[in-house]
Amino acid sequence: MSVRKRRGVRAYALGVDAEAAACAALARDGWTVLARRLRTPAGEIDAVAEKDGLLAIVEVKARPTLAGAAVSLSARQRARLLTAAEILLAEHPDWGRAGVRFDVLLVDAAGAVRRIADAFRLEG
Numbered sequence: 228m229s230v231r232k233r234r235g236v237r238a239y240a241l242g243v244d245a246e247a248a249a250c251a252a253l254a255r256d257g258w259t260v261l262a263r264r265l266r267t268p269a270g271e272i273d274a275v276a277e278k279d280g281l282l283a284i285v286e287v288k289a290r291p292t293l294a295g296a297a298v299s300l301s302a303r304q305r306a307r308l309l310t311a312a313e314i315l316l317a318e319h320p321d322w323g324r325a326g327v328r329f330d331v332l333l334v335d336a337a338g339a340v341r342r343i344a345d346a347f348r349l350e351g
Contacts, residue, residue: 245289280325296333
């Protein structure tokens with residue numbers, strides 16, 4: 228297996244592990260995870276969770292440090308998530324009765340999870 232292929236396999240496994248840690252943290256905080264790795268024509272949504280009618284569209288970022296994870300969400304990724312969320316909500320109009328927000332869950336190398344709730348909004 229090539230070095231590039233090994234890196235890709237390792238990155239995929241780390242991403243899956245980070246998403247599992249993030250979803251476990253959501254569940255501990257009383258959220259119901261409605262979907263994971265949800266594919267839309269605009270791109271993938273890492274997780275969708277609901278608590279008391281509030282829907283969270285969740286992006287998981289894993290980096291060696293929480294600070295590194297916090298700065299890793301690009302404007303392009305935010306735009307993709309907004310478009311994917313529009314598609315998702317059109318397909319599930321019953322989701323998000325009490326509102327919708329975008330949360331970013333950060334996961335560091337030790338598996339610590341931190342949430343940035345309502346991390347960004349549609350601008351303009």
